[in-house]
Amino acid sequence: MPEILDRARVQVLESGVGLDEASVLEILQLPDEHLAAALQLAHDVRMKWCGPEVEVEGIVSLKTGGCPEDCHFCSQSGLFASPVRAVWLDIPSLVKAAKQTAATGATEFCIVAAVRGPDEKLMKQLRAGVEAIKAEVDIQVAASLGMLTQEQVDDMVDMGIHRYNHNLETCKSFFPNVVTTHSWEERWDTLNMVRESGMEVCCGGILGLGETLEQRAEFAAQLGELKPHEVPLNFLNPRPGTPLGDQPVVEAKDALRAIAAFRLALPHTILRYAGGREITLGDLGTKDGLLGGINAVIVGNYLTTLGRSPSEDLELLNELQMPVKALSATL
Ligand code: SF4
8 A cells, every 4th residue: 555545544534634735646656456455435524524515506697608718728819710609698598407416415506607796787697586586495595606806705695605616727927828918816816805704615626737746736725725615626628729739638537536535635525526636537438436545526518518417416416325414414
């Protein structure tokens, strides 16, 4: 057994203290023959510190495409030749999507918009949408609308939004290779305001953007410093027309090593499978991740790509005897 796994067992499993950057890197560099042991340890950590429940979430896009930012992985940027055009969703459709999400057993419904940050029109739409959902659907509402001002943070608290998603996407040192229209620090500032407001912080990123393993470890450590309530872990699904359209997909074993490493860096966090797992891992890998530290999934479709059907995911959770987290447990 490699020494790092023994060390992680004592530090993370027994004491609940996440691995630091250097130790995360050791996990990311483990040879294939030790991958199963790393996943098992990550699973044990998740079971001990988070329990067997899996949090299920649905997402809906209030405004899709036409974003002025240039995140190189994103087909919603209006700056690339990608096929996603700007479209707004109306309130009845939003409520319908929330109902469909709740019907899967999901407790979280995240309203997302492709913007640098919300303008007055979007904040009004959000308020109307959240009010309409809360009147008709028993589900917690989260939002993801880019960078915020303090006033907007306060408004969202007032609307009853309980969790805000804002991904750092990648580590600080690699970020300028991926985004040039805003800085990592600007994202960090929004996250701090959200945390201080009392809303739960959801912050993750995308692996496979061209970052090195060292930078992947740096990212895990930076998330460890932020201590988000939830970390959505995406794997790049290269979108045609974006600057990263030809980037190779993360190898399944590297993706699984990363899942184990992020769980060992973040023993208490909800670690959510987000986009890209289908092409990186396939069905078998999805199961491996759920047995390797993941404890939350997004059901249904992602913002610009199709996911697996909710019933497939729910059947898998049933097979693994992992109960879907109930709403009462999260309120
Ligand atoms: S990731 Fe968000 S901010 Fe960046 S281009 Fe896409 S929608 Fe805009």
